[in-house]
Amino acid sequence: MVDFYKQLVEQRRELHQWPEEGWTEFWTTAYITEHLREWGYEVLLGLKVIDKENVFGRNQELVDAAIEAAKNRGVSQALLDEMQGYTGAVAVLDTGKEGPVTAFRFDIDCVCVQETDDASHKPNQEGFRSVHDGYMHACGHDCHASIGLTLARWLMENKDSLKGKFKIVFQPAEEGVRGASAIAASGVLDDADYLFGSHISFMADTGEVVVAPYGLLCTTKYDVTFRGAPAHAGKEPNAGRNALAAACNAVVQMMGIARHGGGMTRINVGTLRAGEGRNVIPCTAHMALEVRGETSEINDYMAQQVKNIIEGIAKSFGVTYEISTMGAAVDFLNDAELNDIISDVAKTVPTVNKIVADGNFGGSEDYSIMGRRVQTHGGKAAFFICGADRTAGHHQGKFDIDETGLTTAFDMYKGIVEKTNK
Numbered sequence: 001m002v003d004f005y006k007q008l009v010e011q012r013r014e015l016h017q018w019p020e021e022g023w024t025e026f027w028t029t030a031y032i033t034e035h036l037r038e039w040g041y042e043v044l045l046g047l048k049v050i051d052k053e054n055v056f057g058r059n060q061e062l063v064d065a066a067i068e069a070a071k072n073r074g075v076s077q078a079l080l081d082e083m084q085g086y087t088g089a090v091a092v093l094d095t096g097k098e099g100p101v102t103a104f105r106f107d108i109d110c111v112c113v114q115e116t117d118d119a120s121h122k123p124n125q126e127g128f129r130s131v132h133d134g135y136m137h138a139c140g141h142d143c144h145a146s147i148g149l150t151l152a153r154w155l156m157e158n159k160d161s162l163k164g165k166f167k168i169v170f171q172p173a174e175e176g177v178r179g180a181s182a183i184a185a186s187g188v189l190d191d192a193d194y195l196f197g198s199h200i201s202f203m204a205d206t207g208e209v210v211v212a213p214y215g216l217l218c219t220t221k222y223d224v225t226f227r228g229a230p231a232h233a234g235k236e237p238n239a240g241r242n243a244l245a246a247a248c249n250a251v252v253q254m255m256g257i258a259r260h261g262g263g264m265t266r267i268n269v270g271t272l273r274a275g276e277g278r279n280v281i282p283c284t285a286h287m288a289l290e291v292r293g294e295t296s297e298i299n300d301y302m303a304q305q306v307k308n309i310i311e312g313i314a315k316s317f318g319v320t321y322e323i324s325t326m327g328a329a330v331d332f333l334n335d336a337e338l339n340d341i342i343s344d345v346a347k348t349v350p351t352v353n354k355i356v357a358d359g360n361f362g363g364s365e366d367y368s369i370m371g372r373r374v375q376t377h378g379g380k381a382a383f384f385i386c387g388a389d390r391t392a393g394h395h396q397g398k399f400d401i402d403e404t405g406l407t408t409a410f411d412m413y414k415g416i417v418e419k420t421n422k
């Protein structure tokens, strides 16, 4: 008999040691794929599950370096070839019996954070700290990947008593909300009757389950480049086209976008880099910005205003511009029917002692993109929180979680399968 609870912790700790940031999870994808195949899974990789047009915020230099690093860690060339330069995997289990298509989503990327050297930090004490300097699973996605793997193995072990199809998505690049769009657009989830996803810890302690977190914000992230023309600042500034001035004016106008009466909006220009030298009319400017909105409509309004401003500014300053979408998430609400399932299951899970109906998530999560996709194709989707105590806030070097949360999550997913697969 497989000890699923032991596997949960062991694999989480193995994954914790080699964290990889978004779109560079080659070793992680190989680790996941090899285990799944060993258990008898069909695993879809590369462009089978990634739509290139909807890949946001992927840096080819980082990708190339990560492929090299994965090779050095023993990943075979054949497997890397199969990935076609794109991380992430979808495991498919067809029971051969008529029934629902049930899908699950687990994210697998890390955060660019240095793990603490503090001797009291459990990964240091128990020898599973990150050996990838500057990178750390500081958001618990090591846990998510391990929960997904354990669930996959449990499904396979129990396939004779199950029906329909199961799809387990191991999603790259959740941080910066970059990865979900590519998987959703590939269509791999379009036949799903159900999609479930969760986050560990975050807004809930050990023993708690939050059934329907709200406030998953819509957001769009843009990189914008203005290009002008350089010129001698003393001799003939009139010959130049000032990209820095264009960008500064764009920022000021963006801050003045009229607020939307329909709900909350946010805008932030987080970086602005421009110019070449003191006596040169600056010919390039780069900015990284994001907008958010309470609903898709409001977010789209903000995004459209930003685009209008950039276009108008470019015209008035005689510069050209490029806008690249670097990430996106939509707002999302669980299907009510699934909320009932989640809370009914939570009542049966031994490690759960508090069931919270809802709570403000207050961030963006690109699960929303996949959830929406499933909902618009006639399926039902839900996202919940499995509580776990943490030693520090998410995205910090001292972050670690109470591994009881792994058990809670695994038991929740098992229970969900038992309820939806009757």
Ligand SMILES: [Zn+2]
Pocket (backbone or CB within 6 Å): 139, 140, 141, 174, 199
């Ligand atoms: Zn996270």
